[in-house]
Amino acid sequence: MNKFASRAASIALASALAVGLAACGSGKDQGLGGDGKPVTLTLLSHYAGPQEEKLKPYVDMWNKDHPDIQVKLEPVDFGELLKTIQAKQTAGQVADIMHVYSLWGGQLTKSKVLAEPPADVVEDVNKNYPEASIKGASIGGKVYGFPTEVNAYGLFYNKRLLKEAGFDNPPKTWDELYDMAKALTKKDASGNIVQQGFGFVRGYASIVDQPFMALMATAGGQLISDDLKQAQLDSEAGRKTMEFAAKFYKDGIADVSFSVSKTFPAEQTAMTIQAGWYAGSLQGTMKEAYANIGSAPLPSPDGKTQGSIAYSWMWGVNNKSKHQQEAWEFLKWFNTVAVKDGLTPEGAFLLDAFNSLSTRKSDLEAKPSKDKMADDAVLKTFIDALNYAKPEPNPSAGAEIQDILFKQIESTWTGQTTPEAAVQAAQKDIQAKLGAE
């Protein structure tokens, strides 16, 4: 019996240890980092699939020249990026370098996720980027990393569809936009839309909110005050924008089920509001038909005011990374050193992957960027828009505020609520979130 009990005890102990080890075994070796041994930095971004393929050659270039500091890519889809950062951080499996949407900046700095950059990085950013980019990479006025994608919103339109309906130019005022959209919308015998004059993109919060905020900017308004303390949706501009956006759906000119993401490239939606990166995506999907695509500044209520918003991303370093110095070394190389026709790796990557330009002065002055701007009228619209676009606000409850607005906007499009009620509800909830900060 004793022998049996001791054997059973051994088995039980081994099992318990196995369970314990399984629980602890998810920890990941971040790299060695010991004296004289190479360091492996993990780079977490939403550059997955084809974008990862475009990013990898530059990372390989660094890895080849820096055997002591190796960089490993960890791509996830955009929708999962913040959740992945959260989960990994909480589990202690921090990524050393992160590509961060500036809207999350407040939330991430409040939780001390982002490390403060060294003085030379701050100086470089302040010296070499335009104001909109610097603001995008700053939280509470403090720079937290290198600005990367900085995208302003504008109007995309299909020249062929507009021409067929008798319009030679894109709309300049909100009234023109509405009237042209009405003329361009076609329905079948059952009343289903077969061609949509104008539609907003749907799917997730940022892609709905940002065009809304860009339109609101053309009416002279902004969602949140510059000091991030006051919600300003319940303003004349806010109410007017909510009413205007909902009118397309209420009047049957647009249909929430008529997916703009699918029908604009298929030339079944004539006009939409999107950010500059969309041009690169359209080029890839539309091939020759891309020649039909035009872009213009957003129409405004009076046709004179220029307005838009710009959202941005930045490269930051994790506050809990054991290799912060090495991570900043890599980022300095990636964002400041010219490696291809005068472009930095970041500049070359943005041009390769998105057909868009880095806002770093040296990248904008490089020949490929100048050639691009001279050849590409669509791209020029969005580069110009950066001069007047307001940066997207990034309070620490940014993601939650974005969802509050998104749900209210969508509720007006689907007739669940009136624009006035949506403005009141969103204003109250957003103010509560700002007040709680």
Place this chain on the structure above:
Amino acid sequence: MNGSSKLNRGQALLGWLFLSPVIVFYLIFFTIPLLFSLYLSFTEWGGFDLTLIEWVGLKNYKALFAADSTFLHPILTNTFVFAFGTVLISFVIALAVSYTITRLRFEGFWRTLYFLPTVTTVVAVGNVWLYLYNPTNGLINAVLNKLGVQSIKFLDDPTTALASIIVVGGWLGIGSSVLILTAGLKAIPEDYYEAATLEGAGLAAIYSKITLPLLKPSILFVLITSLIGGLQSFTLSLVMTKNGGPGNSTNVGGLEMYNQAFSYGNWGTASAMAFLLFICVFIVTIVQLTVFRRGGVESY
């Protein structure tokens, strides 16, 4: 101490030793997280740094019960509608199907056929139904259009969105319910049916006087597990609407908790929601047990 009690103590020790892996497992993966989330429900925490947890007392619970809170309505309402709706669909169909297939040839084949959706990943099922529901080129609308009916915006219309997801959830739950109910039906001794037939009882009388009463333990199990699953479920909402939209029309408790914790960094609020949902599940289960005990089911 005599030999017999020594033996008993040895056996008890052996029992505890055998149980220890499970106890350790439950401590690590159940008890500790459970207590931690209970603690978190009284705090504010962004989910990144344990040193930044801030005690706020009942603030999170008060916020959930505030007049303008969306958690009680529409989110918790949707959760209950989804859970009861899916259970109703899956249970009624499963009861009819299981009763029928136990009387058919190739019973195993039919059971497998009905069980197949259950072993298919919910994400795949959600995506297939997403195509079926597509308002412009989905199969269901194509059939409706052929019949002269205008397209229905199943998931884009707030009045039909939740019902559309409930149908999928109900369909998905039929298989597992069929499996349990057929097992329950087969456990009913044939003698009862023979005796009833000899006494001249008809099909309806046999079903209501023999089958249903003797199937009650299986029915109770199906209802409790399905309802608990339904109240906790959020995958279909996430896959089919991405965010519980339009507006909050398909938002359910599980999805809101997930977003509060992992998107907004409100771990305290998410934990408070989890405990409120736990209380709801607990009450629903107790009510079910009480109802069935009054009906003569004592085995749970």
